[in-house]
Amino acid sequence: WTVRKMRLHKKHFEKDGSGYITVSADNGEDLWQLYNIIVGGDVVSADTHRKVQKEVGSGESQRVAMRLSLKVDDTLFDTEALTLRVSGRVVGENRWVTQGSHHAIDIECGKGRSISVQKSVWDSFALSSLEVASDPTSKVVLLNRFEQASSTFSLV
Known part of the structure; x- marks a missing residue:
């Protein structure tokens, strides 16, 4: 059983420890890793939609696709919907x-x-999490826990 690793498109780190990465999240494990990497004060850029007024005072609105950058206040990982919500300014x-x-x-x-x-x-925890998440040679173990009529799968 193979899990595709998070795709790391670009990374750039300065000598002072600052820097950025650009990735694609292909599965729930990737989102979980991002949830653990992103902290308050980081800047996250991604595609999103927002409802905007068509014309000032018209009362009509439309959903517009855009790329936004947010200074992160909070993150929330939804394990059921497999979504990562990043909120901020x-x-x-x-x-x-x-x-x-x-x-x-x-x-x-x-x-x-x-x-x-x-x-x-970029602290050592964030860097090691990124390395594990994006290294195609690292191994993933699938654990299965059975309880009565249910089963829980976990990647380790």
């Missing part, structure tokens, strides 16, 4: 969204979308 200018406004980005696995994570300091 918008950084950088955007035609549709004002800088400093609150937004949440829902990252779903298997959509092939890239996610960038920028940190002022």
